[in-house]
Amino acid sequence: MTRCRLCGSTALASVVDLGATPPCESFLSADRLDQPEPAYPLHLRVCTHCWLAQLPPLITPEETFQEYAYFSSFSTSWVEHARSFVGGAVERLGLDADSFVVEVASNDGYLLRHVVDRGIRCLGVEPSVNVGAAAREAGVPTLTAFLDPATGEAVRAEHGPADLVVANNVYAHIPDVVGFTQGLRALVADDGWVSIEVQHLLTLIEENQYDTIYHEHFQYYTVASAARALASGGLTLVDVELLPTHGGSIRLWARPDGVAGEPGARVAEVLDREKAAGLQELSGYTEFSARVAKVRRDLLRFLIDAAERGETVVGYGAPGKGNTLLNHCGVRPDLLAYTVDRNPYKHGRFTPGTRIPVLPPERIAADRPDYVLVLPWNLREELVEQLSFVHEWGGRLVFPIPELSIVEVER
Known part of the structure; x- marks a missing residue:
């Protein structure tokens, strides 16, 4: 990898090199145990220009997500987290039977089922054939597709603009972060909202959470780098929530540039925390590799x-x-x-x-x-x-x- 996928800079610095591993969800059936198994380098770097942490795009989303082994509904706490989010979003945004909600990477319908239960029109956009089928069986309308600008425009043309677009635990999974963000903008109404949940690089670094580095996670966000990524597609970050999920995540609330206004106070507070941790300079990353090595030795x-x-x-x-x-x-x-x-x-x-x-x-x-x-x-x-x-x-x-x-x- 020679250039940052967000800003194009060639100034990339090593954060941690985990060697070479197979894709993390490619579980082997018994008849494959004697066959070759591909492994790819797992080396996290950070762009010293825009501070987006990233892996080289050595595998494609198509390789990972056509047949996917992860079904969100098998986690009791995750289903409850989704139910709570839907309730809060309905109240915050005033969603009702006339609203339209789209979730990108909707998995097996674990979140949108709560939208369906409230009588709100919705659509899931899920690339994995097997989990998308499970969502449809559960009564959640689901389109099997990857999100890009063309998909976003097609959904908008057929179903109308979305009052809320949800993208939970997917913003790290796409190598074309600019194209994906443009797809989000295509989906959302000009006065609508986008809500994104993604692991927070601050807690990943502070809490030694290096096992969440794997090939299907192409990038790792601070609030600062996420705001830059959103801006690449015409979206402005207006609010952020700190969540305990995945060991520490951020919920980003964004709106189209024309209606966004100034970011709320919580955005400034988290940006200050990230700056104090040194994540806008190399000093915040230099000791991480040594702490990762200690986790390995101890286990x-x-x-x-x-x-x-x-x-x-x-x-x-x-x-x-x-x-x-x-x-x-x-x-x-x-x-x-x-x-x-x-x-x-x-x-x-x-x-x-x-x-x-x-x-x-x-x-x-x-x-x-x-x-x-x-x-x-x-x-x-x-x-x-x-x-x-x-x-x-x-x-x-x-x-x-x-x-x-x-x-x-x-x-």
Whole structure:
């Protein structure tokens, strides 16, 4: 990669190099275990001109999202988060039966189902064929397509402009950030709103959340760099909310330039925090790589010591972030016998690169392991409750991020 995909600058500085890994959602079926498995460099850099952190576009969205392994509805807390967002947006924007809501990257309809329940006209734009089909089966109108300016114009021509366009957990997933933003502007009414949720680079750096760096996340935003990205498509950032999701996310509220007005006070507050953390200069990035290396050493030391003591360790969850962690740390089935996941799509498959079996959650209670390594650490509160039953045999939970912690759960 020689140029920043947002501003075109060639002034890119290394943040952390995680080696080479397969795409994080390319779970292997048993008949693929003896076949070659492609791996791609995973090297995060930051543009020292516009401060957008980014990966080279080594894989295409088409490769990742035509058949996708992630279904949002399998996370109880995530469905509740979506329900709460819809309720707040309806109240904030005064949405009613005459309104129109579009969600980009609508997955299996986990969010728009709450819009449907309120009698508000809506449409999902979802590139993955399999999860889009699940949304339609659940009664959520869904178009199978990637968003670009042409798609945005076509949807607007057929359905009318959207009062609200939602783009949650997708703004990092598109290599053509300018074209995607222009697509958002094409969808939204001239007096409408765009709401975007994306992980906050500030917390990623501060909390060692390097496992959320993977190939389908092409860029990593501060509020400052997100505002620059939105401006590239004719949108102005007017408000921001700090969210706990994914270990720390930002909800960006934007409007077309002509009606936006001045940004609210919360935008200035977060920009000041980012500046104080050094994220507008290289000093904020220089120590990250060393802290990432410590996470790796601590996890490997724990797993090796447990194996030497004859103790069993299994995983809980098979998220994309877990595959970055497992591959970077070089964890194989000799150190992690298997992991489990609530998503039946992944059962009987194997994690990319590390070839760890993915089994149904019931295996944990059947096998009674000494430790359960929780890979979706961002759902800590939810999963400590879900896994409280491991207390019955004295099992403990292990969280690898932001630093290794071993938790004794109580029923």
